[in-house]
Amino acid sequence: MTSVTRRQFNSIIGVGAASMVVPPSLLGQSKPRVVVVGGGAGGATAARYLAKDSDGQLDVTLIEDSDTYTSCFYSNLYLGGFRTFNSITHSFGTLASAYGITLKKGRAVDIERESKMVVMADGSTIGYDLLVLSPGIELQYDSVPGYSEEDSQIAPHAWQAGKQTEILHQKLNELENGQDIVMVAPPNPYRCPPGPYERASMMAHFLSNKGYTDSTIYILDPKDKFSKQSLFSAGWEHYYPGMIEWYSPDIHGGILSVDAKAGIVETDFDTFEGALLNIIPAQKAGAIARTAGLADENGFCPIMADSMRSIVDENIFVIGDASIAGDMPKSAFSANSQAKVAAMTIRGQLLSSRVFPAKYNNTCWSLIALNDGVKVGASYAPSDDGTITATSKFVSQGNEDATVRQQTYEESISWYSSIVSDMFG
Amino acid sequence: MIECKNLLSIFVLSLFVCIHTSNVAAESSLNLSQLATPCLACHSVTAEKTGYVGPTLAGVAGRALGTDPKYVYSDAFVRKSEEGSVWDRNTLNDFLMNPQGFVEGNAMNYPGIQSDAERDTLLHWLLNDPSGDPAALKDANYSSVPEVQSILARTADVEYGEYLAGECLTCHQLSDSRGQIPPIHKLTRDYLVFALLEYQNGTRDNSTMQSVVSSLSDEDIAALSQVFARIE
Ligand SMILES: Cc1cc2nc3c(=O)[nH]c(=O)nc-3n(C[C@H](O)[C@H](O)[C@H](O)COP(=O)(O)OP(=O)(O)OC[C@H]3O[C@@H](n4cnc5c(N)ncnc54)[C@H](O)[C@@H]3O)c2cc1C
Numbered sequence: 274m275t276s277v278t279r280r281q282f283n284s285i286i287g288v289g290a291a292s293m294v295v296p297p298s299l300l301g302q303s304k305p306r307v308v309v310v311g312g313g314a315g316g317a318t319a320a321r322y323l324a325k326d327s328d329g330q331l332d333v334t335l336i337e338d339s340d341t342y343t344s345c346f347y348s349n350l351y352l353g354g355f356r357t358f359n360s361i362t363h364s365f366g367t368l369a370s371a372y373g374i375t376l377k378k379g380r381a382v383d384i385e386r387e388s389k390m391v392v393m394a395d396g397s398t399i400g401y402d403l404l405v406l407s408p409g410i411e412l413q414y415d416s417v418p419g420y421s422e423e424d425s426q427i428a429p430h431a432w433q434a435g436k437q438t439e440i441l442h443q444k445l446n447e448l449e450n451g452q453d454i455v456m457v458a459p460p461n462p463y464r465c466p467p468g469p470y471e472r473a474s475m476m477a478h479f480l481s482n483k484g485y486t487d488s489t490i491y492i493l494d495p496k497d498k499f500s501k502q503s504l505f506s507a508g509w510e511h512y513y514p515g516m517i518e519w520y521s522p523d524i525h526g527g528i529l530s531v532d533a534k535a536g537i538v539e540t541d542f543d544t545f546e547g548a549l550l551n552i553i554p555a556q557k558a559g560a561i562a563r564t565a566g567l568a569d570e571n572g573f574c575p576i577m578a579d580s581m582r583s584i585v586d587e588n589i590f591v592i593g594d595a596s597i598a599g600d601m602p603k604s605a606f607s608a609n610s611q612a613k614v615a616a617m618t619i620r621g622q623l624l625s626s627r628v629f630p631a632k633y634n635n636t637c638w639s640l641i642a643l644n645d646g647v648k649v650g651a652s653y654a655p656s657d658d659g660t661i662t663a664t665s666k667f668v669s670q671g672n673e674d675a676t677v678r679q680q681t682y683e684e685s686i687s688w689y690s691s692i693v694s695d696m697f698g
Numbered sequence: 699m700i701e702c703k704n705l706l707s708i709f710v711l712s713l714f715v716c717i718h719t720s721n722v723a724a725e726s727s728l729n730l731s732q733l734a735t736p737c738l739a740c741h742s743v744t745a746e747k748t749g750y751v752g753p754t755l756a757g758v759a760g761r762a763l764g765t766d767p768k769y770v771y772s773d774a775f776v777r778k779s780e781e782g783s784v785w786d787r788n789t790l791n792d793f794l795m796n797p798q799g800f801v802e803g804n805a806m807n808y809p810g811i812q813s814d815a816e817r818d819t820l821l822h823w824l825l826n827d828p829s830g831d832p833a834a835l836k837d838a839n840y841s842s843v844p845e846v847q848s849i850l851a852r853t854a855d856v857e858y859g860e861y862l863a864g865e866c867l868t869c870h871q872l873s874d875s876r877g878q879i880p881p882i883h884k885l886t887r888d889y890l891v892f893a894l895l896e897y898q899n900g901t902r903d904n905s906t907m908q909s910v911v912s913s914l915s916d917e918d919i920a921a922l923s924q925v926f927a928r929i930e
Contacts (some may be wrong), residue, residue: 322864606868613864629861632913634868636906652909665912667905680878684906687877688869695867 304332305623308391308401310381310561312337312365314344315407315593315608317696322616323405324372330624334375334399335368336391342697343434345465346605347689350640352442353475354482361434367698381408384565386586403619406567406574407593407608408559409433410464413572416555417457417531424533428550431472432464444549445476450485455538455547457528458494462573463556464594464603466500467649470519471639472551474505477513478642490517491545493528493538497521500602501639501649503671508641558595565589573597578655578662579631580618581611590615598633599661601653606635609692631655638685644675646682733820734828736808743828752806758785759825774803787901790821814880815889822892840888849891852920859921865910866922872929887927894919 309320312335320335327333343362350356368374377399383392390398412430414422431441448454454476458469473490480488498521499505509517526541531552538545538552557563557572567574567585574591575584578599583589592615593608601607614631621628636650647669656662669681740751745768753766764771764779771779778801783789793800794817796810811817822840840846870882882890896902897911914922 326860609868610865613861617861617864627857629858632862632865634865634910636869636909648906650906650909652913654913665909667909669905683878684904687871687879690875690877691867691869691871691879694871694873 304330305402306332306334306400307403307405307619307623308334308336308399309405309407310336310391311407311409311559311593312339312342312368312376313407313409313593313608314346314605314692314696315409315612316405317342317365317368318609318612319405319407319590319592319616320374321368321372321696321698322613323619324368324374326616327620327624327626329373331620332375333373334377334401335365336377336379336381336393336399337365338378338380339435340378341365343438344605344693345432345434345468346692348431348434348438349468349472349475351438352445352472353478353640355475355640358439358442363693363697365697371698381561382564384561384589386565386588389588402588402623404589405612405615405619406559406562406565406589406591406595407612408561408595410556410558410594410603411560411563413555413557416460417528417552419530419532420552420554424531425552428531428533428536428552430553431551432459432468432553432556441549441551445479448480448485448488448548450480450483451487452548453488453546454490454549454551455536455545456490456492456551457531457538457553458492458496458499459553460495460555462603463553465637466602466604467505467637467639469494469553470499470501470505471641473517473519474508474513474639474641477509477516481513481516486513486516488516491547492517492519493525493540493545494519494521495528497523500637501647501668504647504669505639505641507671508645508647512642512645556594558591562591562595567591568595569597571597578660579614581615581631582618590619599653599656600651600663601633601635601661602637604635604637605692606637606650606688607633609695610634633661636688638681638688640682640685644679644682646678646680646685648681648685730819730823733811733816734823737820740806755824755828758790758828761785763789772803772805774801775805778804785824787821787825790824791817794820815885818893819889840886840892843888843892845895846888846891849895849916849920849923850888852916854920854924855917856921856924858918859923859925862914862918862922863925866926869906883926883929885927887923890923890926891919894923 307323309316316335320333323331324333341362341364347356347361351358351361365376369376380394381391382394385392390400392398412432414420429437429440431437456469456473473492476490529539529541531538533550536547536550538550558568558574562568562574563572567583567589569575574596576582576591576596577584581590581592581596583591592611594603598607598611610633618628620626633653636648638646638648640646649668651663651666653661654664741755742750743755745754745756748768753769762784764775794811797804797806797808841850866882869879872883874881894911894914897907
């Protein structure tokens with residue numbers, strides 16, 4: 274950090290006068306244009322921080338395909354009966370009305386990087402000086418043999434929230450006692466590492482609340498371990514004995530095929546039948562980031578750790594799930610944290626405001642059962658090798674008492690309402 | 699060169715209106731002598747004195763529950779004491795937040811104290827030997843804690859603090875709604891510094907906060923506390 278002189282109250286009074294000093298390069302020109310693609314955890318935060326902190330000196334446009342944003346985060350709690358669908362669905366209205374962000378509804382299909390333009394599905398183009406991409410993920414349906422996008426209407430993934438969440442919710446509600454659920458968990462890297470296991474907990478909670486304890490949830494996992502595993506396993510044994518069975522590859526031997534209509538998942542070892550299949554395929558960066566040539570061979574986008582700027586194109590920042598953010602998991606918290614670093618860097622470049630060393634944080638809360646919340650998290654900074662690296666980590670302990678678990682759950686409720694207001698105003 | 703103001707708009711609005719009054723208002727709500735007045739009506743702060751309605755507060759930190767030899771405890775409290783806990787930050791905190799919730803039927807005639815900041819002020823006092831002349835308490839506040847003092851004496855880089863504040867706002871909302879994650883605006887600067895230092899030294903044990911503060915330097919704390927103390 275360079276040292277700076279103390280800002281006295283008087284200099285703050287000077288805000289108005291100071292901000293009227295327009296740099297010559299901008300005289301007679303329109304304001305610098307920043308375009309954000311994707312109004313989710315990363316994109317909404319980026320747009321809001323860009324607009325809010327630049328005193329109207331940036332022209333901020335947010336391109337979003339959907340009318341409203343239903344968060345994946347807390348969608349499991351909707352399945353468990355702890356939230357309503359409405360409470361996890363949010364509008365973009367305040368971003369326009371209170372922050373002056375231009376909302377552009379529609380799908381971005383390409384980026385002309387030479388001429389710095391976003392091409393929309395209707396053929397129109399939107400020019401930018403700097404571009405932020407936060408398109409989230411795209412599911413690789415064919416990573417699960419036999420599964421397809423069409424099948425997701427019957428065997429939902431619900432790994433992008435909205436209609437998919439509703440389908441899964443409805444099918445869960447229609448289940449009868451003794452009918453089973455088969456979940457195929459995704460391979461790394463994917464959004465929300467504890468997500469599939471929180472989902473299994475919430476589905477079990479819902480069923481056991483109804484007295485449907487004869488149903489079993491089979492989790493067929495391509496991974497041989499998972500996030501917060503010991504905490505989840507202990508919770509399952511305690512609250513839902515016999516209801517959740519997790520199989521690693523050395524037990525199921527590999528997923529051979531999914532027949533969504535018949536409700537069958539064939540593995541090397543056995544055939545699993547479920548009245549409800551929840552198939553969560555492998556993931557890559559949202560299509561727009563890959564079409565624009567910003568992703569590596571694994572399908573996600575390498576970035577510079579100190580700014581979230583694409584390694585491929587200096588005029589583009591990639592944040593959220595689409596980016597390769599070192600030690601940071603793909604979470605809403607991470608996306609929100611990355612958005613602030615990107616926004617600060619962009620203002621520095623376009624408006625000559627000061628640029629500070631990047632800092633990142635994440636906490637992922639999960640609910641195992643009523644009032645039993647756990648969390649895992651870390652703080653991060655760019656390291657010398659150019660990746661985002663954890664500087665301190667923590668995880669809930671197995672022996673915590675009920676009060677701590679309840680506090681952790683209540684903390685997550687506070688977090689949800691805070692991050693939503695940090696994203697959408 | 700443009701003089702870019704990345705002040706949160708809310709800061710800008712509030713600065714003009716509130717900067718003179720806010721600290722005064724907030725400080726008075728954290729005035730220990732005022733907060734302790736109800737306690738001192740019934741509790742002595744020196745072990746020798748007798749004739750008080752309640753047990754002494756002298757040496758309360760680390761003392762087992764229900765063990766002031768000069769005080770006759772309610773049956774409810776005696777039963778609670780049998781659990782074998784001691785008065786520490788957690789038990790005192792729970793007791794002060796909701797005395798009847800902590801021990802139903804206990805004899806303390808006090809409704810509890812809801813504000814985290816106010817409760818923390820009392821806790822700080824209770825845990826650091828509350829003996830001495832209660833009249834002297836009126837000057838007590840966090841800025842007298844040496845570690846706090848040294849941070850308050852630093853230059854606060856407000857622009858930097860505004861950037862850092864983004865880290866806090868993912869979880870701490872700028873509203874008065876009270877959940878498990880408390881609001882951190884409308885507090886005095888010295889209290890904010892004090893609280894952050896307590897996370898750093900492990901006195902406060904929330905793991906998310908401990909992780910976040912582990913990367914905060916004294917300069918960061920000086921900057922952040924200045925920014926949040928200004929938000930009304
Ligand atoms: C079940 C589940 C539970 C989760 N729980 C948590 C949790 O508890 N905590 C947590 O921190 N995270 C959680 N997550 C992860 C979190 O949802 C994601 O990490 C986060 O949403 C990523 O933010 P993003 O901005 O990258 O993408 P998103 O939030 O998905 O936003 C992308 C947006 O871009 C839009 N978009 C995409 N492409 C285009 C285009 N070409 N043109 C126009 N618009 C486009 C989409 O419509 C979408 O609105 C969970 C995820 C799941 C699936």
